[in-house]
Amino acid sequence: MSMLEVDRLTVAFPAPAGPERAVRDVSFELERGETLGIVGESGCGKSMTALALMGLLPEGTDTQGGITLNGRDLRTLDEEAMCRVRGNAIAMVFQEPMTSLNPVRAIGKQVVEPLMLHLGLDRGQAKVETLSLLERVGLVDPRRFYAAYPHQLSGGQRQRAMIAMALSCRPEVLIADEPTTALDVTVQGQILDLIRDAVGESRMSLILISHDLGVIAETVDRVIVMYGGAVVEQGPTWDVFTRLAHPYTRGLFAAMPRLGEGRRRLRTIPGTVPELADLPTGCTFADRCSLARETCHSQPPDMRPVGESHSAACLRLDAATATPSFGSRR
Amino acid sequence: MSVFLAKRFAIFVATLLGASVVVFLALEILPGDPAYAILGADAEPSAYEALHRELGLDRPAVDRYLGWLGGILTGDFGVSYTYSVPVFELVVERLALTVPLAVLAMALTVVAAIGLGLHAATHHNKIGDWGVMAFSQLGIALPNFWFGILLILFFSVYLGWFSSGGFPGWGAGTWPALKSLLLPAIALATVQTAILARVMRSSVLETIREDYVRTARAKGLTRRATLWRHVLRNALIPVVTVMGLQFANLLAGTIVIENVFFLPGLGRLVFQAIANRDLVVVKDVVLILAAMVVVVNFIVDLAYAAIDPRLGARDA
Numbered sequence: 001m002s003m004l005e006v007d008r009l010t011v012a013f014p015a016p017a018g019p020e021r022a023v024r025d026v027s028f029e030l031e032r033g034e035t036l037g038i039v040g041e042s043g044c045g046k047s048m049t050a051l052a053l054m055g056l057l058p059e060g061t062d063t064q065g066g067i068t069l070n071g072r073d074l075r076t077l078d079e080e081a082m083c084r085v086r087g088n089a090i091a092m093v094f095q096e097p098m099t100s101l102n103p104v105r106a107i108g109k110q111v112v113e114p115l116m117l118h119l120g121l122d123r124g125q126a127k128v129e130t131l132s133l134l135e136r137v138g139l140v141d142p143r144r145f146y147a148a149y150p151h152q153l154s155g156g157q158r159q160r161a162m163i164a165m166a167l168s169c170r171p172e173v174l175i176a177d178e179p180t181t182a183l184d185v186t187v188q189g190q191i192l193d194l195i196r197d198a199v200g201e202s203r204m205s206l207i208l209i210s211h212d213l214g215v216i217a218e219t220v221d222r223v224i225v226m227y228g229g230a231v232v233e234q235g236p237t238w239d240v241f242t243r244l245a246h247p248y249t250r251g252l253f254a255a256m257p258r259l260g261e262g263r264r265r266l267r268t269i270p271g272t273v274p275e276l277a278d279l280p281t282g283c284t285f286a287d288r289c290s291l292a293r294e295t296c297h298s299q300p301p302d303m304r305p306v307g308e309s310h311s312a313a314c315l316r317l318d319a320a321t322a323t324p325s326f327g328s329r330r
Numbered sequence: 331m332s333v334f335l336a337k338r339f340a341i342f343v344a345t346l347l348g349a350s351v352v353v354f355l356a357l358e359i360l361p362g363d364p365a366y367a368i369l370g371a372d373a374e375p376s377a378y379e380a381l382h383r384e385l386g387l388d389r390p391a392v393d394r395y396l397g398w399l400g401g402i403l404t405g406d407f408g409v410s411y412t413y414s415v416p417v418f419e420l421v422v423e424r425l426a427l428t429v430p431l432a433v434l435a436m437a438l439t440v441v442a443a444i445g446l447g448l449h450a451a452t453h454h455n456k457i458g459d460w461g462v463m464a465f466s467q468l469g470i471a472l473p474n475f476w477f478g479i480l481l482i483l484f485f486s487v488y489l490g491w492f493s494s495g496g497f498p499g500w501g502a503g504t505w506p507a508l509k510s511l512l513l514p515a516i517a518l519a520t521v522q523t524a525i526l527a528r529v530m531r532s533s534v535l536e537t538i539r540e541d542y543v544r545t546a547r548a549k550g551l552t553r554r555a556t557l558w559r560h561v562l563r564n565a566l567i568p569v570v571t572v573m574g575l576q577f578a579n580l581l582a583g584t585i586v587i588e589n590v591f592f593l594p595g596l597g598r599l600v601f602q603a604i605a606n607r608d609l610v611v612v613k614d615v616v617l618i619l620a621a622m623v624v625v626v627n628f629i630v631d632l633a634y635a636a637i638d639p640r641l642g643a644r645d646a
Contacts, residue, residue, distance in 0.1 A: 113559075
């Protein structure tokens, strides 16, 4: 049994036009020390999947399916028990370091909280621990940062403080939702290195959510590609990147600007993402897919094997893999 | 910080100067001659002339303005025509009632409004929220003098718990004095609470949606702990702004309420002084009220800096 098992997770929001299913039948497993990437456009359900794992979806959300951590089904836990899981067994780093820290509380006071809450440290012990955490995430001169307020820090420094907070109770799973998207390119690499090092040192598992294929390729062992709330392709990162199977994954790669190709219009995927309240009966990508046939519009695709532990949800998989992909072309 | 204080003091002085000009001009334009008010309309012309000169009303307006201002700067607030005592003594005596009344009303407002606003926000779209909103709608619509009369009818006349007006003085003991201020303070606080509770509710609802509140929950804090540690202080920022504005309103409200409850406070003093054309008193009291509003705004600014570290950094 894997450490974390997500089984047919479905998340629906009530909306005037009928429930919007932001996440549909998402299943994956995560072993101890494993790193998993979730890729997709904004609105594909990747952040909602993360919030579902944390049990932090907005009130009124209809969540179905199972989330099992070390054999314990988190979906059956009450709010009090779930509070003991959050920040302790599963911790999360958010996208916007500028708004994710409380502006009226000093950094130290915010990092101390989970330590006192979950590890039962008193204020003095928690402060000592916090100072060493701040130093570990690269905030040298930790005493200064302990007393500083968020507005006195740069974006990168704030994200380091967020990471210190997330790492404080040595979580088994670290979820990083677009942790570098809001940062300068020069800082992005440093923050990714920090996350990678922390994960490597402590054998914690990582779920890295990103729309940036480069970030995913450099960081994770395994990757899930999401589209319209569902998983369309998954497998070991190397396999997926070299043998792009799903037409959507191929489109995603083709849309990535690359050096050495001269100045030309960037390729895009035609059409727009489907309305969540009004999803087609067949493949959600069919309307935008050049390979789509009659059956694609009427029949929902199931996951089919592409290689060893590499699979994709596409009825036209043979046609899709017959043409050379970006990965193999290189 | 010293730059901040110096700036504040300059604003204080400028506001008072402006207020003094406005008050003086308003009373110049206002019809009614104090000499006639004192002597009566059928006074002897010679007596009128004499009093007119004695009061200095024959001097040019600019002269009289500068004389008044110079007097205040040297601590001489002038003498009341009707009471024949120095205005300063009169005012200090009256402030001993009005300041505690205003502070009591404001304290009731803050406690009730923050409690009700928090309750409504945490029970958003539930019965608790609707109840608070209904109370607030009603409270805003009530004129405070009318509500004061209702309070007298119910608590003083019907239940007999309080006297229906008057003030025994602080010499009679703290509790009897406070007791006589309680109903007027409630009358003043009700409308203010209704408004402030709404501000608090919407501020909390807005703050709850902030990213850092989600971060707090992701750390494992319960809803309640998140509310106290991460929502409350941020939500108070707009509430403090409105509180500052309300204080000026409150002082104006005391003029009416002190008359309803027959309280010998600053409001009643200024009301009677206007009726008696006791212009020295009117001018001085209005200036003191203006000074109080400016001082309260200064306290509000200090409160901001205490709540929000980003502001302290900007001004220091």
